Amino acid sequence: MREKLMEILTETCPGVDFETETALIDDGLLESLDIVTIVAEIMDAFEVELNVEDLVPENFNSVDAMLELIQSLAE
Amino acid sequence: MSFTSVGFIGFLAAVVVLYYALPKKCQWVFLLAASYGFYMAGGVKTVVYLLFTTLSTFVAGLWLGRLNARKDALTGPEKKAQAPVFKRKKQMVTALVLIANFGLLFALKYWNFTASAVSGATGGSVILPQLNLLMPLGISFYMFQSxxxxxxxxxxxxxxxxxxxxxxxxxxxxxxVVQGPISRYDQLSPQLMAEHSFHADHLKYGIQLCMWGYFKKLVIADRAAVLVNTVFGDYTSYSGSIIALAVFFYCIQLYCDFSGGIDVTRGAAQMLGIDLAENFRRPLFATSLADYWRRWHITLGQWMRDYVFFSLTLSKPILKLGKWSRKKIGGTLGKVIPTATATFVVYLFIGIWHGANFRYIFYGLWNGAIITSSQLLANTYYRCRMKLKLADDNRGLYVFRMVRTWILVFLGRYITRAPRLMAAFYMMWVTVSRPVLSDLWNGTALTLGIARMDYVIVLGAMAIVVAAEFFQERGTEIRKWLEQRGFLVQWLAILLPLLVLLVTGILRGDYISSEFIYKQF
Structure with missing residues (x-):
C-alpha cells in the first residue's frame, strides 16, 4: 500500500521529499490543488470514498497520516 | 460610520474605554450592543437583512447540531443503517438555509443585472421588473461568514x-462587519466570548496597526483616487501612457484602500484583545496569479477553497469527469482536468462575488483561464526549467515570475475599474496603439487633478510601504524590531505617521476623502 501511495505522490508532486517530510501541508509543500489531485488518485487506486470532512491538514501532513486515513476509510 | 470619520475614532475610543471599565462578564454583551449601534448608524432599515441571516443560520446550526448528536448516539449496525437518512436530512436543512440566504443576496445584488441582461438578450420581448431595494452594508461579508x-x-x-x-x-x-475579513466561527467566537483584561501592549499594537492603515488609506489611496477618477471618468480623452499611469495608480489605490481598511479593522479588534484573521500577505511579492490570490483577500480565497473548491472537486460530476479524463486522455493532462475545471468555476465565482456586471464575470474568467492553463502546463514549465538548469529558488527566475504576475494583475485592473467591459478593451488597445510617452513629462500628468507634490507623496509613501513589506517578506517582524528600540522610538512610530497624516492628508484644505472600495461589495 505504501509503495502505491508513494508512486501517486511522487508522480503528482515531483521534487517533494515525501519519505521524511511530516508537515507537508503546514509547511506549504502541498497546496489545495495537489491535495485534490492526490485525493482523486487515492480514491481510484484504493477504491475508498473520501468526504470533504476528510480534507484537513492532519490527514495529509505525512505519508503515514495518509496511509492511516486510507486504512480507516477501507474498514 | 466610515472608518475615516472623526465619529468612528470617537466611537472606537469610547468602546475601548467602556469595554475594559465594565465587569468582564458583560464585555461580550457590550460588544454586541456596540456592534449593532455601529451597524445601525449606517442605516436602520438594512439591519433586517443582518437579523435574517443571523437568525436563519443560527436555527440551521442548532438543527444540524441536533441531527449530528442523534446520529452520534446510535451504535453498531443501526448507526450504519441510519447514516444515509441523517445525511439526507442534514443536506435538506443546509440547502434550505443556503437557498434562503443566497436567494436574498441574489435579489439584492444580482437581480437587476440579470433582468437587464435577459431584456437585452431577448431584444426587449421579455421584460423583468427592476427591484428598488436598499443594498445592506457588508452583506457579502457577513453572509459568507454565517x-x-x-x-x-x-x-x-x-x-x-x-x-x-x-x-x-x-x-x-x-x-x-463592513469589509471583512471573513472569519471562521471556531477562531473568532471563543475570542469574543473570552474575558479580556486591559494590556497596554494590545492598545499600542492596535493603534500602530490602525495608524498604518490610515496612512495607506488617507495619504496614498485617497490621493491616487483623484487621478484615477479623472482619467477613468473621461478615458477617451487620454493617450495610452496616461491611461497606463491611471491603471498603475489604481493598482496602488486598490491595495492601499483595501489593505489599509483591513489594518484599521484588525487594529481596532486588537485594541479589544481580539486577533482577526490575516487578509493580506504582501501580494506584491507573489510569483504567480494563483500565489497572488493566496496573498490577496486571503479569507475570501480560503472560504472559496474550503466551501466551494473542495466540495466541487469531490462532487459526483467532477469525480466522473476525473475518471473519464484519466482513462481517455491519461497522463498529467488527464489528471489535472477535474481540478482545473473546479478551479475555473471557483475563480468565476470570485469574479461574480465582486459585483453584478459583465466586467466582473470576465474578470473571473480571466483569472480562471490563466490559473487553469498554468495548472495544465505545470509539467511543461517544470521540464523547461530542468533543461535550462534553473533551480526553483533562482533569484532571476523569482524576479521574472514576480514581474509576470504584476503584468497579469495590471491587465486585470483595466477590467475591474473601467466603466464597462468594452471600455476596458478600448483602454488596453489605446495603451499599446497610442502610447504618446511624452504626455508623462510634457505637463499633461499635472492636469489630472493632483499636483506635482501629490505625485511625490503617493510614490514616496508607496516606497515606504514596499520597503516595509520587503523586510517582512524576508522574515523581519517590524513590531519585534520596534520592541527592541525602546519607548521613544516605539511611540515615534505612532506619532510620525500621525504627523504625516495631518500634514499631507486630512488637514489639507483640498483633501478629498473617498469611501472604502470594498464596502460596496
Missing part, C-alpha cells in the same frame, strides 16, 4: 452555538 458556520455544522466540525445573542455577536462584530 454560511461558512452552517457548512461547518453540517460537516460536524464543531458544536453549534446555543445562545442566539452570542451567535449574533459573531455575525455582527463591528470592526469587520
Amino acid at each position: 454560511v461558512g458556520y452552517v457548512v461547518d455544522c453540517y460537516r460536524g466540525k464543531y458544536k453549534p452555538q446555543r445562545n442566539v445573542f452570542k451567535y449574533a455577536l459573531f455575525t455582527s462584530f463591528f470592526p469587520q
Whole structure:
C-alpha cells in the first residue's frame, strides 16, 4: 500500500521529499490543488470514498497520516 | 460610520474605554450592543437583512447540531443503517438555509443585472421588473461568514452555538462587519466570548496597526483616487501612457484602500484583545496569479477553497469527469482536468462575488483561464526549467515570475475599474496603439487633478510601504524590531505617521476623502 501511495505522490508532486517530510501541508509543500489531485488518485487506486470532512491538514501532513486515513476509510 | 470619520475614532475610543471599565462578564454583551449601534448608524432599515441571516443560520446550526448528536448516539449496525437518512436530512436543512440566504443576496445584488441582461438578450420581448431595494452594508461579508458556520455544522466540525445573542455577536462584530475579513466561527467566537483584561501592549499594537492603515488609506489611496477618477471618468480623452499611469495608480489605490481598511479593522479588534484573521500577505511579492490570490483577500480565497473548491472537486460530476479524463486522455493532462475545471468555476465565482456586471464575470474568467492553463502546463514549465538548469529558488527566475504576475494583475485592473467591459478593451488597445510617452513629462500628468507634490507623496509613501513589506517578506517582524528600540522610538512610530497624516492628508484644505472600495461589495 505504501509503495502505491508513494508512486501517486511522487508522480503528482515531483521534487517533494515525501519519505521524511511530516508537515507537508503546514509547511506549504502541498497546496489545495495537489491535495485534490492526490485525493482523486487515492480514491481510484484504493477504491475508498473520501468526504470533504476528510480534507484537513492532519490527514495529509505525512505519508503515514495518509496511509492511516486510507486504512480507516477501507474498514 | 466610515472608518475615516472623526465619529468612528470617537466611537472606537469610547468602546475601548467602556469595554475594559465594565465587569468582564458583560464585555461580550457590550460588544454586541456596540456592534449593532455601529451597524445601525449606517442605516436602520438594512439591519433586517443582518437579523435574517443571523437568525436563519443560527436555527440551521442548532438543527444540524441536533441531527449530528442523534446520529452520534446510535451504535453498531443501526448507526450504519441510519447514516444515509441523517445525511439526507442534514443536506435538506443546509440547502434550505443556503437557498434562503443566497436567494436574498441574489435579489439584492444580482437581480437587476440579470433582468437587464435577459431584456437585452431577448431584444426587449421579455421584460423583468427592476427591484428598488436598499443594498445592506457588508452583506457579502457577513453572509459568507454565517454560511461558512452552517457548512461547518453540517460537516460536524464543531458544536453549534446555543445562545442566539452570542451567535449574533459573531455575525455582527463591528470592526469587520463592513469589509471583512471573513472569519471562521471556531477562531473568532471563543475570542469574543473570552474575558479580556486591559494590556497596554494590545492598545499600542492596535493603534500602530490602525495608524498604518490610515496612512495607506488617507495619504496614498485617497490621493491616487483623484487621478484615477479623472482619467477613468473621461478615458477617451487620454493617450495610452496616461491611461497606463491611471491603471498603475489604481493598482496602488486598490491595495492601499483595501489593505489599509483591513489594518484599521484588525487594529481596532486588537485594541479589544481580539486577533482577526490575516487578509493580506504582501501580494506584491507573489510569483504567480494563483500565489497572488493566496496573498490577496486571503479569507475570501480560503472560504472559496474550503466551501466551494473542495466540495466541487469531490462532487459526483467532477469525480466522473476525473475518471473519464484519466482513462481517455491519461497522463498529467488527464489528471489535472477535474481540478482545473473546479478551479475555473471557483475563480468565476470570485469574479461574480465582486459585483453584478459583465466586467466582473470576465474578470473571473480571466483569472480562471490563466490559473487553469498554468495548472495544465505545470509539467511543461517544470521540464523547461530542468533543461535550462534553473533551480526553483533562482533569484532571476523569482524576479521574472514576480514581474509576470504584476503584468497579469495590471491587465486585470483595466477590467475591474473601467466603466464597462468594452471600455476596458478600448483602454488596453489605446495603451499599446497610442502610447504618446511624452504626455508623462510634457505637463499633461499635472492636469489630472493632483499636483506635482501629490505625485511625490503617493510614490514616496508607496516606497515606504514596499520597503516595509520587503523586510517582512524576508522574515523581519517590524513590531519585534520596534520592541527592541525602546519607548521613544516605539511611540515615534505612532506619532510620525500621525504627523504625516495631518500634514499631507486630512488637514489639507483640498483633501478629498473617498469611501472604502470594498464596502460596496
